[in-house]
Amino acid sequence: KVAVKNLSFGIPTGECFGFLGNNGAGKTTTLSILSGEFPPSSGTGYIAGYDIQGDQSLIRRKIGYCPQFDALLELLTVREHLCLYARIKGITEESLPNVVHSIMEKMDLLDFSNKAAGSLSGGNKRKLSVAIAMIGGPSIVFLDEPSTGMDPVARRFMWDVIALMTKEGNCSVILTTHNMEEAEALCGRIGIMVAGRL
Structure with missing residues (x-):
């Protein structure tokens, strides 16, 4: 079965583009291909001018990715998660404290900075996952159902962050x-995916 077929689209800087579709339509697979998790069986894609087939090390510096399900280390605190990913993104030790504090403030996570991820509520886990995606100032952020499991107030907060x-x-x-x-x-344009086609 082909998960994504003949997909072609472009996104200008500063746009939020929405993928809608049923489960199994190919939305998550598309993000996985663009982020380098899976290679495409044919064709290619470009992110910030870099080819996803050959420039993965450069592309990984340009993207942030929040998966559909939280991929957090239960024993690490919120601050430790953000410090870890900031270092991976190449943030210098000198600017690390300010970068981490700023993203925790933006995501309303300061009160939970020293709490282990495993003890966070579902909504705060999603906030942390989005914060990880945003760290390092990526050119493009992939958000796979970022507000899943959030109450209405937390969902509205998340929308405000994404809009900003x-x-x-x-x-x-x-x-x-x-x-x-x-x-x-949130979205300036949307694409509806059905059976792997846009």
């Missing part, structure tokens, strides 16, 4: 969602 990312103009967002209200609130 694109409004600042130096970051594009590809968002997958089942929620039409979320797509309408």
Whole structure:
């Protein structure tokens, strides 16, 4: 079975582009291909001018990725997660404390900075996953159903954060969602995926 077929689209800087579709439509697979997790069986893609087939080490510095399910280390604290990923992204030790504090403040996680990820609520785990995706100032952020499991207040907060990312103009967002209200609130354009086709 082909998961994604003949997909072609472009996203300008500063846009939030939404992928909508049922489970199994190919949304997550598309993000996995663009982020380098899976190679495409044919064709290629470009992120910030770099080919996803050959420039993965350069592309990984340009992207942030929040997976559909939280991929957190239960025993690490919020601060430790962000420090770890900031170092991976090449943030210098000198600027590390300010970068981490700033992202925790932006994501309303300061009160939980020393709590282990395993003890966080579902909503705060999603906030941490999005914070990890945002760290290092990526050119493009992939958000795979970022507000799943959030209560209405936390979901609205998340929408405001995502809207601010694109409004600042130096970051594009590809968002997958089942929620039409979320797509309408955040996305300049949407693409509906059905059986691997856009």
